[in-house]
Amino acid sequence: MKKLSLRTRVVTGAVVVAALGAGTFGAMSASASSPAAAPAAAVKVDTNNRNLQQTTHLTVAAATKAAQATLDAAKKENQRISVAVVDRNGNTIVSLRGDGAGPQSPESAVKKAFTAVSWNAPTSELVKRLEQTPNLKDIPGTLFLGGGAPVQVKGAPVAGIGVAGAPSGDLDEKFAQAGVASLAR
Numbered sequence: 001m002k003k004l005s006l007r008t009r010v011v012t013g014a015v016v017v018a019a020l021g022a023g024t025f026g027a028m029s030a031s032a033s034s035p036a037a038a039p040a041a042a043v044k045v046d047t048n049n050r051n052l053q054q055t056t057h058l059t060v061a062a063a064t065k066a067a068q069a070t071l072d073a074a075k076k077e078n079q080r081i082s083v084a085v086v087d088r089n090g091n092t093i094v095s096l097r098g099d100g101a102g103p104q105s106p107e108s109a110v111k112k113a114f115t116a117v118s119w120n121a122p123t124s125e126l127v128k129r130l131e132q133t134p135n136l137k138d139i140p141g142t143l144f145l146g147g148g149a150p151v152q153v154k155g156a157p158v159a160g161i162g163v164a165g166a167p168s169g170d171l172d173e174k175f176a177q178a179g180v181a182s183l184a185r
Contacts, residue, residue, distance in 0.1 A: 055088060058151065058159045062183060063093040066151070066161055069182030071098050074166065074175045081165035081175060084109040085151075086117055088158050090141065098165070105165035112172070113162030114141050116148030120157040123148035124173050147172025149180050 058066075063085040070083040075098070082105035084095040092113075097106045115123050124146035130136055137144050143162075146169020151159035161179040163172040 056153045056156075056158045057087055058085065058093060058183075060093060063159065066159075066179035066182050067094045067096050070161060070163060070175050070179035071096060073178035074098065074163070074171075077171070079166045079171060079175070081163050081172065082106040082109045083175070083179065084113045084162045085179070086110065086113040086160045086162070088117060090114040090117060090160075093159070101165045108143055108145075108164035109147070109162040111141060111143035111162065112145065112148030112164060112176075113160035114148075115143055115160070116150045116162065116176075117157045117160030118142065120150050120152065122146075122150070122173060122177075123162075124169060127169075145169045145172075147176060149173060149176040151180055151183060 067083045067085050071081065074081045080098050080100035080102070082095070082097040082101045084106070085093045087093055090113075092110055095106055095110060112123050115126060119126055123144060126136070126148075127144050127146065130144055136142070147164055147166075148160055148162045150157045151161060161176045163176045163179075166172045166175065
């Protein structure tokens with residue numbers, strides 16, 4: 001058997017590597033250009049199925065209306081507040097910081113709204129529960145101060161309105177209730 005020179009071996013090796021690389025690249029290119037699998041057909045589900053639950057949510061327009069009514073009620077009493085409206089899951093729909101409201105008020109308003117919808121009760125009532133269960137205040141995202149009001153449909157919570165920035169929780173809650181009342185009109 002004839003021994004190949006170093007140069008011949010290097011060139012032959014390079015050709016083999018290039019051929020393998022081209023084959024791999026070609027296979028990958030071919031699979032990339034294959035048509036995608038057809039999407040699965042939509043599954044039709046009976047709405048009477050016990051595995052489904054329908055919920056009611058405020059529209060952005062309704063949440064904005066409630067937030068503006070809340071700001072207007074505070075403005076009539078010369079109070080500078082922030083207001084937040086959250087959905088049933090505690091996600092913020094609308095948050096408005098009124099002119100001159102303190103820097104802490106937007107976050108406090110969201111937490112009060114979240115607290116009100118989570119327990120389906122005004123936060124002033126929830127403050128009273130802290131006497132029996134003080135560790136409630138340790139739940140993340142909550143704020144047990146007056147100023148949060150739930151929005152209910154047939155007794156079930158669908159949203160929460162939180163207000164912060166007035167000199168007292170009673171005033172904050174009064175303004176939040178004005179936002180809730182605006183949704184009935």
